[in-house]
Amino acid sequence: MSSDRPSLSDLKQALKDVTDPADPRLDSLAADSRKGAQQLLGQIKRRLAKAAAAEAAFQHRLHYERPFWEQGQLVAGIDEVGRGPLAGPVVTSAVILPPDFDIPLVNDSKQLTPKERERLYPLILAQAQAVSIGIGSPQLIDQLNIYQATRVAMQRAVLGLGLAPQHLIVDAMQIPVDLPQTRLIKGDAKSASVAAASIVAKVYRDHLMATYDHLYPGYGFAQNAGYGTAEHLAGLADRGVTPIHRKTFSPVQKIIANKSRS
Structure with missing residues (x-):
């Protein structure tokens, strides 16, 4: 039929x-x-x-941006990645999104897979009005401490923007710039601007650590991004401290102390 x-x-x-x-x-x-x-x-x-x-x-997640957009103001979201690793810089990003920003998948980078972050990264760069990166080197971290080095890196990201924002939305920290700031706990999950900054910072730093993996093989930097994994700690024990290690962080500090005693 x-x-x-x-x-x-x-x-x-x-x-x-x-x-x-x-x-x-x-x-x-x-x-x-x-x-x-x-x-x-x-x-x-x-x-x-x-x-x-x-x-x-x-x-x-556009809730915090809208009041500023309605007044015709530029608002920048700022976030950081890499405060916890034993090696590599802390990386911050500042991102100014346009009022017609439309990438719904942009969320806290920690909630996204590496593949999703890689896909969103160029889309954010294409739609954003301005994007900037601020770096806090391992040497700066050792000199100031990780918290203060992160603040300096965030300051560098804000000052590096090609446009001057009138307001900042920051993930939990206070940035040493003379601009009004909205500080949000877990801001990367609450603000699209901060979420975009978290993705940009994370992808940028992951790429950087993959490059360091070629320069300093044996620590697993491409896989662990400088965090203290078993592979990384084994590399430290076998090969010693590299120029990108944070010498004031405990496992690294202990290896330096043991070497100076031997």
Whole structure:
């Protein structure tokens, strides 16, 4: 017995571009009694619900930026990565997003996979009005301490922007610049600007540590980004301290002390 109904594979192909829950094609699908058609309808509804939730969360992450945008002001989000590692710099980023910024997946970099961060990185650079990187070297960290070196690196990121922001949104810290600042705990999960800065800083630093892995092999910098993993600690014990190690951080400090005693 022949049927004018399209095959389920044809339906799946035809409906893959549905973005609106009110799309009339979904009414036709709902009227299709085939089990496969109902399963497809369920899949589409779940996909649309997930997309709607992601969009709502993204709009919420623009909550802190909107009042400044409505006044025509530039607002920069600032975040850091690399306060905890034993090696490499602390890296900060400042990002000024436009009011029409539209990359819903931009979120706290720690909630994203490396692949997602790599994909979002060039999209952020393309849409942002200005992006800047601030570096706090291992030497600066040893000289000042990690907290103060991070503040200096954030200051460098803000001053390096090609545009002058009127307000800063910062992840928990106070930056030594003469600008009003909104300080948020876990700001990278609450503000799209801070989230964008967290992604830029993280990808930039990961690339930098992968380069250091070639310069100083045997520590696993490409995989551990300078954190004190078993591979890194074994490399320290076998090969000693490199110029990018933070000499005031405990495991590194102990190796230097042991070497000076021997």
